[in-house]
Structures are given as structure tokens and as C-alpha cells.
Amino acid sequence: MTRASEAADDIAYRTEDFDRLAINTVRFLAADAVQAAGSGHPGLPLGTSTVAWTLWSRHLRHDPADPTWPDRDRFVLSAGHGSMLLYALLHVFGYDLPMSELRRFRQLGSRTPGHPEYGHTPGVETTTGPLGQGIANAVGMALAERMLAARCNIDGHTVVDHRTWVLAGDGDLMEGISHEAASLAGRLGLDRLTVIFDDNDITIDGPASRSCADDVAARFGAYGWRVLTVADGNDVAELDRALGQCTDPDGRPTLVRVRTTIGFGAPGVEGTPKAHGSPLGPDVLARMRARLQWPHGAFHVPDAVAAAAAVVGARGAEAHRRWSDAHARWQADHAALSAQFPLDAVPAPDDLDRIAMLADEAVPGGMVATRKASGAVLEALAAEYPGLVGGSADLAASTNTAIAGGDVGPGRFGGRTIHFGIREHGMAAVLNGMALHGGLRPFGSTFLVFADYLRPALRLSALMRLPVIYVFTHDSVHVGEDGPTHQPVEQLESLRLIPGVTVLRPADFSETAAAWQMAVANTCGPTVLVLSRQDLPVLGGARLDDLRRFGARTVRGGEAAPDVILAASGSEVALALAAADTLATRGVDARVVSVMCRERLDAALRNGELGRPPAPTVWIEAGVPAGWRAIAAPDDAVIGINRFGESGPGAQVAAALGLTTDAVVAAALGCIRGHTR
Structure with missing residues (x-):
């Protein structure tokens, strides 16, 4: 019996009428909150509540009592403007998000901000809103899951075994970052990743077809994804079938294209851009209640829906308990391995001072570029720090960021060097997803001038306080013959302007070693190492x-x-x-x-x-x-x-x-x- 079918048997309320009741509960919680706030985005929650309820009640493995359980499934709302959908789900399924917080949607100090914020609301896996970021974060989460499974699932123990689910919209798929991340996911064969595409053909300016005529199925098929289609986003049985198929091993990530209607149920608004980003208004809400046969007032959760959601929560708690038992046996049998990969936090090496002294031992005098110094320190650091993994945007030989342990590739997730390809923006967002997942400490590298390509993801690294390490080399006009396109002038200052980013520009080998030490010790935000192409004098390790x-x-x-x-x-x-x-x-x-x-x-x-x-x-x-x-x-x-x-x-x-x-x-x-x- 599959995990999905076993879950369905536990729900005593699995009838068409009950599903309609539960789906409308989510719909109206979202619509009522947007109306009370006087702002927000009701269109996506109304159009995708059926998709979300089917996923959360039948397929998503989660424990509302512990949103940080390491082996939970991850759910990413990439279309973060539809945040009230996520908040409604979290409330209904028993997360620590009381109704009072739904009533305070978008208000200062509430736990229901306008877009989901990681670390602010229990159950929110990543900060989304800038479109496309969530998809790329999810690729990082799915990659981290496979890399940890390759390291930790040994000798009959299985302690890493979960999936990553994404709900994305037209805008997510239009953004260039989604192309970068989806291409990488297909190349790596991340078959525990599922992206559900809310295909409503509406953007703020009108029909999506005005600006985008992509054949989405052909595009993702070309990336190496399996593509499934659900013709009616309100058909629970068809959605259940498709989502269940996603868990069948296939060797490919899956895109489920679901045809939906934005603002479903709202008379005069549904299917139009007007449903996207404004409250429905009291008249439309009243007509919607009549149309969907919802006699209840604002912010109502029927007892039957709460009871069914509690059954799902209890099932998740039991899965969590079984995992905890398995995890305890794994820890007992593999104490050293569990200390290196605790699955949630990532410990830094104890002897960082010794790592920082490598400079004087390796290069007692002379000249060396700090990018080369960084490569030497990274090599020594990686030997002491098995959780450190990463790579470059096709520049490993120039940024000196390839480390021993082999490459990561399709079916080869035990490696340590990730080849992100010429995808700086996607690389940074994938690194964020890996850091969000936990269990590994990711780094990525490119030339400093190309930091501009990944800045939106770096900004989110800082906003979420993620301990991602960025290695930016070729740091000045000393790049020389490559000319002004490759000579950074404003980039260094622009990085310093981002709150929460630690920017380190070392002057020699010793300082580069100290910079890596500081980067590894910094677990409260991203660190940027800015390194030279040209050789610099070694000044020594004083002070x-x-x-x-x-x-x-x-x-x-x-x-x-x-x-x-x-x-x-x-x-x-x-x-x-x-x-x-x-x-x-x-x-x-x-x-x-x-x-x-x-x-x-x-x-x-x-x-x-x-x-x-x-x-x-x-x-x-x-x-x-x-x-x-x-x-x-x-x-x-x-x-x-x-x-x-x-x-x-x-x-x-x-x-x-x-x-x-x-x-x-x-x-x-x-x-x-x-x-x-």
C-alpha cells in the first residue's frame, strides 16, 4: 500500500460532500482575511483550494505539532502572494497559528504577513513572494534530501526519506530563475520533487497568453521532467490520482499542470485579473457564499473539517514517532555519522583556529592570489567539515572551489562538488533551499561582477538569516584585459548595502584563512568572501x-x-x-x-x-x-x-x-x- 492510499484510509470523511465542505472552508478563510485586511490576493487561494486540500489531507506527510521534524515533507508556496492559502491550511491542520492571527492578516506584528516569511510563521518553509524563488528553493531542498539520504541511509537504516512539493503559478514559470532551477533539477533527476502548476492563464495585466505562449509541457519535458495534466482543478479524484502518481519512482522530477480558475466562485470576478490582488468586497463575498452554499459567517471552520484535519495531524504525529524510533537506532549504531550529519543543524569544526593557521604553514612568504589561498584553505577545511558542500556557476577552476569527495550528479548524490552550470541566480536560490532544508552547509561561487545576477536570492539569504557562503573572485579592475564588462566597480559597495550580509575582502593568505573561519562560524546570515584574481604579497598571520x-x-x-x-x-x-x-x-x-x-x-x-x-x-x-x-x-x-x-x-x-x-x-x-x- 502506498503512503498516499494508507493516508486516505484514515480519513473517515472522504466523501465528495465533505471534501467540498473542507475546500470551501479554506476558500472562505482566505477571502475573509483578505477582506478584513483591506488588501491581499484572494485569486490564487480561491482557485487552488481544491489542489491544496487534496495534497495536504492525502499526500503531504507532516506533523503540525512539530513543524521542524527533519523528515517531514516540505511544502513551498512559490506563488507567495497567495499567502492566505497557506495560512488557512496551517490553521485548519492544527499548526500554532490561531484564528486571531488570521484575523490580523497583513497587520503589523502579526504572524500572517503579506507574503510568507521563514522563521516568522510556524510551518512556513521559505520566504516567498519574489516569483520563481520558491521553485528554486525547492530544488535545493530536494537536492539536500538526496545528498543526505546518500550519506545517512546505510546498513538498513532509513532516516532521510521525504518529498518536496511546490505550488507555483504562471509568474513563477515566466521568471528566468525557474528555467535555471528546473533545468538543473531535471539534469540531476530529483524525483522526489513535484511542482504543481496553477495554470489559470491570468496575470495582473490580463491573459498570460498576451506575453507568454510557451508550451509548458514540452518545456519541462525537455528539461527531463515527467509531466502530468489535470484538466479540472476542482476534481478531487483526478487530483488525488495525479498526486499519487508523483510518488511512484520514475527517476525524474514531476510537473503537474492543473487547469484552474483564478478567483473561483466569486461572481463577476472569477477568471479575470480583478481576482488577483484586491479584496472581493462585501457584495461579491455575499454572492459567493450563496453560490457555493456557504451559510456560515466570516472565519468559520466547521467541526467536521477540524476533526478530519486532526486525523491527518495524528497520522503525521505517528509517522514522526516511528521516524524518531528509527533515528534513535541509527544514532546508536552510527554515532560518529550522526554527529557529522545531525539532519537539522550543521555543526562547525571545533578546531577552526588550526584551520586559520594554515596560511603561514602553506605559504611562508612570496605572492599568492587570495582566490588560490581560498582554494587551499577550503581544501583543508573540507577535510575537517564533511557537511560543507557546494560548487560554482561553471567557474570552479577559476574560483578554486572544487573539493575532494567527487561530483554530485544523477544517482550520485554522495559527492560534494555541485556543478550548477551557468546559472548564477538559480545557484544562489538552490543554495538557500539547501540551507533551509538543514543537514548540510552550502557554498557557491562566481566572479564578483556576476553577483548582480544572483542578488535577489542573496537578498533572501539575508532576509531569512541563512548561513550560505558566497565566494566571489576576480574582485576588481585588476581583472584587466577582460575589460569593463568583467571589472567590478560598484558590486562590492552594493553588497555591503544589503542588511545582514557579512562582506569580507581579505588582503592575503592569512586573512583569507581567517575569512573562511569567520564565514563558517557565522550561522546567522550569509557571508561573502571577495577574492583577488592577481597575486598579492603574503603579509603573515599577526593580529x-x-x-x-x-x-x-x-x-x-x-x-x-x-x-x-x-x-x-x-x-x-x-x-x-x-x-x-x-x-x-x-x-x-x-x-x-x-x-x-x-x-x-x-x-x-x-x-x-x-x-x-x-x-x-x-x-x-x-x-x-x-x-x-x-x-x-x-x-x-x-x-x-x-x-x-x-x-x-x-x-x-x-x-x-x-x-x-x-x-x-x-x-x-x-x-x-x-x-x-
Whole structure:
């Protein structure tokens, strides 16, 4: 007997009349909440309540008493504007979301915000609303499930065995990120992933066919997906059959195309764009109640529906209990494995200090690009940290992010290096899904200039406080001959503007090791490592604790009060050191400070952890200078780049844009004169 049919036998109310009652309960909870809020999106909940009820009551394995149970099925509402559908389901099925919160839909401080927010509402698996993100997150969840199953399901133990379900709309499938993620999922054969396509042919501007004539079935078939079709989104029996078929092993992810009517049941509104994003109004709601034979007032849940949902919850609790017993046996038989992969949290290595000391051991002197330093540290770190997995957007050899352990591929989920292809946006959203799933610590990489392609997903990493690690190399105009299309100028500053993102730009091998240490230790949000293409001098491992505490360290002249301070990040620290040498020949004592994390330094200065600099400062970075000007004192100077670059040898391009020893020396002397007047 399949899991789905076994579940159906437990529901004593499985009749057409009862299903209609339950579906209308969900419909009217959504419509009433949108009406009470005076804003929201009733169209999707009204059109897909039958789909949602059929899935949640018959196929989704979940335990409302514990929304974080590691082996639960995941449900992602990718079309997050239809959030009241999800909130209605969570309430009806007994999650910790009382009716009072449904009544406070979209109100400040409620647990029912306008779009679902991870960590805010029990049972919400990911933050959705920006269309397409949820589909890509779900690909990451399904990938993490297969990768953990390959690691943990051994010797007759099965502790990872669940599915990922997505409800998506036309807009999700139009967004480019859905193409990237779906293509990757098909290539990997993620057969525990099902996307239910709410095919209502309506967008805000009118029929979807005005702008999109894709053959969705052919498109997903070409990606390597199995495609099923349900002609009537209100046919419970047909939906039940199709969703049950999704759980039959096929070796492919599944798209279920369901024809629905947006705003179903709302007279004069259903099937039109008017149903999408506005309350129905009291007159339409009253006519809808009459049409769907719903005699109840607002926010009503019939006792029979609550009882049936409780049966589903009890069944989920029993499945959870059986899993807990199996998990305890697995832990007893494989204590070391369970410590490495606890299935929910991801522990960091205990001896991170030793990892951070690798720099001095590996490269006692000379020159090395920080991207290469990162590769060496990552290799050593991966050997100590089996939960660390990731890859690149087709740039592993350039970003130095391939790690030992083999590649991940179709049927080969025990590997550690993921080839995301040239899909930066999809990569970042998949990484988010892996982090949301738990059990693994994901990283991804590309060139810094292409961070623009993945910014929406990185923003959601920060919003959800996900510990994703991003490795961005080729970090400045020193990229050289590739020209301005590949020379980042504004990207570094734009990343610092995202709340909750830790941006680290190390200056040498030692700092790169410390940056990886900080990234791994940061479990409260994403970390960005910004790394050089060109070789940089190895400065040594002194004062690395200052980097962790204050975001900066002194690399020259920290003992006496200096005449001037030269503060720079990344590759420009070498420029500052060269300028300090020149200043010394003129009798000027310059302290050189490496600022690996400007935001941490700024915070330390503002909260009094550090005193104000004892001398005027020249701030130097190969990027737009606006953020540095914000922390500079009136007597300070800022050297940056306010224009796009040019094609040519990197050192020549940097010099043409004003990043020269002479420019730094002149700025330093000008600061000293201005300070002494």
C-alpha cells in the first residue's frame, strides 16, 4: 500500500460532500482575511483550494505539532502572494497559528504577513513572494534530501526519506530563475520533487497568453521532467490520482499542470485579473457564499473539517514517532555519522583556529592570489567539515572551489562538488533551499561582477538569516584585459548595502584563512568572501584576532602614534604598503591598516570598542567610494573609482584609474597638511 492510499484510509470523511465542505472552508478563510485586511490576493487561494486540500489531507506527510521534524515533507508556496492559502491550511491542520492571527492578516506584528516569511510563521518553509524563488528553493531542498539520504541511509537504516512539493503559478514559470532551477533539477533527476502548476492563464495585466505562449509541457519535458495534466482543478479524484502518481519512482522530477480558475466562485470576478490582488468586497463575498452554499459567517471552520484535519495531524504525529524510533537506532549504531550529519543543524569544526593557521604553514612568504589561498584553505577545511558542500556557476577552476569527495550528479548524490552550470541566480536560490532544508552547509561561487545576477536570492539569504557562503573572485579592475564588462566597480559597495550580509575582502593568505573561519562560524546570515584574481604579497598571520573582533588589523606601524593612517581592503593593502615605504623616505610615519570587514570596523568605531583613529586617514579601495566617505572624518581622504574600467593589463588599468602609489602619497600628505592647519 502506498503512503498516499494508507493516508486516505484514515480519513473517515472522504466523501465528495465533505471534501467540498473542507475546500470551501479554506476558500472562505482566505477571502475573509483578505477582506478584513483591506488588501491581499484572494485569486490564487480561491482557485487552488481544491489542489491544496487534496495534497495536504492525502499526500503531504507532516506533523503540525512539530513543524521542524527533519523528515517531514516540505511544502513551498512559490506563488507567495497567495499567502492566505497557506495560512488557512496551517490553521485548519492544527499548526500554532490561531484564528486571531488570521484575523490580523497583513497587520503589523502579526504572524500572517503579506507574503510568507521563514522563521516568522510556524510551518512556513521559505520566504516567498519574489516569483520563481520558491521553485528554486525547492530544488535545493530536494537536492539536500538526496545528498543526505546518500550519506545517512546505510546498513538498513532509513532516516532521510521525504518529498518536496511546490505550488507555483504562471509568474513563477515566466521568471528566468525557474528555467535555471528546473533545468538543473531535471539534469540531476530529483524525483522526489513535484511542482504543481496553477495554470489559470491570468496575470495582473490580463491573459498570460498576451506575453507568454510557451508550451509548458514540452518545456519541462525537455528539461527531463515527467509531466502530468489535470484538466479540472476542482476534481478531487483526478487530483488525488495525479498526486499519487508523483510518488511512484520514475527517476525524474514531476510537473503537474492543473487547469484552474483564478478567483473561483466569486461572481463577476472569477477568471479575470480583478481576482488577483484586491479584496472581493462585501457584495461579491455575499454572492459567493450563496453560490457555493456557504451559510456560515466570516472565519468559520466547521467541526467536521477540524476533526478530519486532526486525523491527518495524528497520522503525521505517528509517522514522526516511528521516524524518531528509527533515528534513535541509527544514532546508536552510527554515532560518529550522526554527529557529522545531525539532519537539522550543521555543526562547525571545533578546531577552526588550526584551520586559520594554515596560511603561514602553506605559504611562508612570496605572492599568492587570495582566490588560490581560498582554494587551499577550503581544501583543508573540507577535510575537517564533511557537511560543507557546494560548487560554482561553471567557474570552479577559476574560483578554486572544487573539493575532494567527487561530483554530485544523477544517482550520485554522495559527492560534494555541485556543478550548477551557468546559472548564477538559480545557484544562489538552490543554495538557500539547501540551507533551509538543514543537514548540510552550502557554498557557491562566481566572479564578483556576476553577483548582480544572483542578488535577489542573496537578498533572501539575508532576509531569512541563512548561513550560505558566497565566494566571489576576480574582485576588481585588476581583472584587466577582460575589460569593463568583467571589472567590478560598484558590486562590492552594493553588497555591503544589503542588511545582514557579512562582506569580507581579505588582503592575503592569512586573512583569507581567517575569512573562511569567520564565514563558517557565522550561522546567522550569509557571508561573502571577495577574492583577488592577481597575486598579492603574503603579509603573515599577526593580529588576526583583530580582524574577527574589529574587522581590521594593523599590518605596519602599530606601536607609535603615526603621522597618517593608510586604510585599505583586499589588494589595495599592498598599494598602501608601497605608499608607506615612499612616505618613510620623506620622513612621514604611516600606519597601514587592512580593513577586511568595513561594516564591523564601522560598528566598532561607533560603539566605542575602538577609539577614533589617532591620525588622519586615507581610505583606499578599487571601487565606488561612497561608503568609505560615510565613515571618513573631515580631515580624511578617500581614493576609489567612480567610473567603469578599460581593457588592458590589470596594473595599467588600475594606474589609469588613479590607483597609484603617487596618488596615495599625495592624498596622505594633503591629509597631514589639512590636519595641522
